Amino acid sequence: MPKGKLTFDYEHCKGCGLCVTFCPVHILYQDKNAMNSQGYNLIRITDEDKCIACATCALMCPDSIITVEVRK
Numbered sequence: 001m002p003k004g005k006l007t008f009d010y011e012h013c014k015g016c017g018l019c020v021t022f023c024p025v026h027i028l029y030q031d032k033n034a035m036n037s038q039g040y041n042l043i044r045i046t047d048e049d050k051c052i053a054c055a056t057c058a059l060m061c062p063d064s065i066i067t068v069e070v071r072k
Contacts, residue, residue, distance in 0.1 A: 006048065
């Protein structure tokens, strides 16, 4: 199964949490201790090695701030 590398454009993230809700492997969470310059909580990854590169997080993001790269 492919692995993914996620990158986030944190300054444009509005912290809606849709990516967290729809991640099928449950590796994303909202970091309540870190915010962008607009005051929104950042999304963090618990274990990037468990990412399956499905891109569901990127598809669900209304602001298109997530990039998923497939790695081998």
